[in-house]
Amino acid sequence: MAGEETRKRILIAAEQLFAERGISSTSMRALTNAAGVNLAAAHYHFGSKEALLDAVIEFRATPMNLARIAALDAHVAERGDEPLQVDCIFRAFLMPAIRSVIESPEGAAHLPRLFARLEAQPPEILEAIYRRHIGDVTRRFIEALQEALPDLPKELIAERFRLAMGSIFTLFSGNSELDFIPGHSPHVVSIEEKLESVIAFVSGGISAPASARRAPGQRVEENSP
Amino acid sequence: MAGEETRKRILIAAEQLFAERGISSTSMRALTNAAGVNLAAAHYHFGSKEALLDAVIEFRATPMNLARIAALDAHVAERGDEPLQVDCIFRAFLMPAIRSVIESPEGAAHLPRLFARLEAQPPEILEAIYRRHIGDVTRRFIEALQEALPDLPKELIAERFRLAMGSIFTLFSGNSELDFIPGHSPHVVSIEEKLESVIAFVSGGISAPASARRAPGQRVEENSP
DNA sequence: GTCTATAAAAGGATAGAC
């Protein structure tokens, strides 16, 4: 019965270290030391490092998925017969992730960065985790975006949603403030400002005309339907 | 003198394996075996795995940088006094990378994916590589985008360029065709179509209004649970 | 410059006592 406590401490330490230092460069030893538990206990509870990763994702993704769907439902209900709004859909998708950082209940602060780290995993592992833990929610959000942007091909929306995830992951990868461009030291902003910044970007991107090629003379300005 | 040949074979094998399987999960052994050279030779020529990575980037980035600047200069010259066009700036940035895939001179086909893999490196290494090999070129492209979008704050353009890089990396990470969303099997498209698709997305994103929050009247509720 | 051989360390995983 004390095993439940051990299990949870392993999950939380794993989440933090996977997020901060990357998954493959975090050893089971480092992780169990940080958790203050024995190395063998981790294998007893989870079986393998890969299974532990999956358990960490499940541990956090389940409540986040519920919050995301609730936020999307709230927007749908609020709009009634009016068309859905792209930026609100993205906000519904991102706020639950951000809120975990802001409120940080028992250390969920590393969740967005953990998802960013997942992208570096081998495709089989990445696909399995996505399919198990975020596939259904992602599909619902893509459908909402397709409804909000009826003039664009549905397939295009789905593709662009993946590109939007790329921007979002970059923002939370911990590398987005890198100071490598001569003359452009990045200014640090709050997480809420980051959120609105990336929402503006991905909303503009997903709403863009179907091709970037434009007739000569046309301005590169408007992009909302 | 034969050392030069060995050196080059190591560079090319490293580029391919780093790109395909990731950097930290590619061992020096796997890499030297693929190159058909001795493990010790790699350490003789490069000193360490980290230094080898830097050499691989330099090997490819140098000609790509020249091509990128040339393409940007060509667009600037072509426009004369007319304002620069966002999509053309991104095309100048991306075409040289894509062309390496299409033409594949001596196996440069893995370059875009290699850059995507770099994102998973620890921040210090990533920052050092970016600063050394792509900082100056990136700065020039950001300045061109700032010129093309005079109504947006310069700082915002620089931030959004980083988000655009996130989308681009995702497209080339090898994970962008993952089939994890129920009912949305991604259709495979040519590299040129991918290019135009991502150009449309990032052009729309970087040109978006400064905030996603809309003017009063189109009021937007925050989704509190 | 290139090889063999090996050091030295770190990794995931397990057996078996308690």
Added chain:
DNA sequence: GTCTATCCTTTTATAGAC
């Protein structure tokens, strides 16, 4: 359920013969 001790594999890196 938890611990110690250990196995086995893989890793980066180097010493030294050729």
